[in-house]
Amino acid sequence: MTETAHGILPAQAIGAMFTRGEISAPRHPDADQIQPASLDLRLGPLAYRVRASFLPGVGAKVMDKLDKLKLHAFDLTRGAVLETGCVYIVPLMEGLSLSAAVSATTNPKSSTGRLDVFTRVITDEGRAFDTVPAGYRGPLYAEISPRTFPVLVREGSRLSQIRFRTGDPFVQDADLRAIHAEHMLVAGGDTTIGGGVHLTIDLEGKGPGSLIGYRGKRHTGVIDMDAKAAQEPLDFWEPIVHRGDSTLILDPNEFYILVSREAVHVPPLFAAEMVPFDPLVGEFRVHYAGFFDPGFGHSTLGGGSRAVLEVRSHEVPFIVEHGQTVGRLVYEHMLERPEALYGEGIGSNYQGQALKLSKHFRASA
Known part of the structure; x- marks a missing residue:
């Protein structure tokens, strides 16, 4: 990777970030966690119900805000139901130690969006949701708010994904x-x-x-x-x-x-x-x-x-x-071609789709 390179990091580069410690987690990545141009993010073992959504802002950490806004904490290791109309904060397994050349953005996974589960990622000192500045070193947190259906999640559930980039790869x-x-x-x-x-x-x-x-x-x-x-x-x-x-x-x-x-x-x-x-x-x-x-x-x-x-x-x-x-x-x-493309034997759920519900539903509809 050169200083002038502009592009989205592919799966093989994301894997190398784990090896170098730029992405850390208490356990190895799941077999299908690294996608062609993104990484699924896993929920940690503890969740917090909070009074309101928030951004920490300059000089503030998410945990400091949680101390003031949390209603209660609960365990996810055996699974728990997140109710509609409530706001939850869950520390994610993955933490980051990015180089000054690498930034990132996050997004709900397709299956999360199709269930109307409003999900955003927050960083310490964050002033915007779903945005990780270049050089960020610290934990990641998911804000989760089911809007239509109550959902069961557990430690390791993957609701969000992160995409890493260098420079400005936007196509004019x-x-x-x-x-x-x-x-x-x-x-x-x-x-x-x-x-x-x-x-x-x-x-x-x-x-x-x-x-x-x-x-x-x-x-x-x-x-x-x-x-x-x-x-x-x-x-x-x-x-x-x-x-x-x-x-x-x-x-x-x-x-x-x-x-x-x-x-x-x-x-x-x-x-x-x-x-x-x-x-x-x-x-x-x-x-x-x-x-x-x-x-x-x-x-x-x-x-x-x-x-x-x-x-x-x-x-x-x-x-x-x-x-x-x-x-x-x-x-x-892309910074380079991914080793495997979407739909190329990597468990992609929506290749060749037309009108399709999320993967949670039987195909009989």
Whole structure:
């Protein structure tokens, strides 16, 4: 790695960070914890319920704030239920000792976002969520607040992921157009590039009567965050079908799973992230979990992967229409090609996806 290198660190570089002690943990990484361009973060053995979300700010440590804001602490070694509407802080297993050239950002894992579990990572002296400054040395903490479903977590559960970078690997629009011309970054919509590749919403599906989304139910059972294909979808979700009118009214404080019109492609030498389109265009939020790894939707790996949209309206009902722009996919250069791409025998759950619930649900819906 040179001082002038700009790029997202791939899996092999993340593994080397463990070896050098730049990432530390009380036990070895899980076999599938290191992803092509990110690292899953594991919950530690103790959780705190707190009165309110917070940022420590300059000169302050998270534990100092917890002493003032915690309601109670509880053990996660045997598992515990996190209730909806509550805020929890959990120290993570992984700590960092970054070089001055390496910074990081964090994001909920896809499966976390698709359950409407609001999750952010905090650092000591942090002034922004999900942001780790270059050269940071210290612990990491997860703020967790289930919004729709109560969830069961335990020590080692992985709700968040971290992406490391050197320099500024952001791909500018002019270069993005050239990359799209060569690699077809999105297909199936009206390709618009401006501050990233625009993504639009699909509310037509396969025509009248077809499934176009899901709305989360209230007062459901508990979802085990570590159990795959364990839940019946209809116990937790109301299917939404196309009724001939390609619009959908988002009810305030309800949670929806929808899908993009476009199939997304992330070539092997790039990573991507979904970011807000423009907060002024509508009273709704999309994309709780925004990381897309190299190889997502890659044609040689069973491509055609659409972006699943986690959608929540704000204070008022809001109508969204088929083809409406709901987010931007920004691309960044990889520092080097990952040893394994997304979907390449590494347990990737969403390669080749269309409209799909999280891995916790059986595929019968």
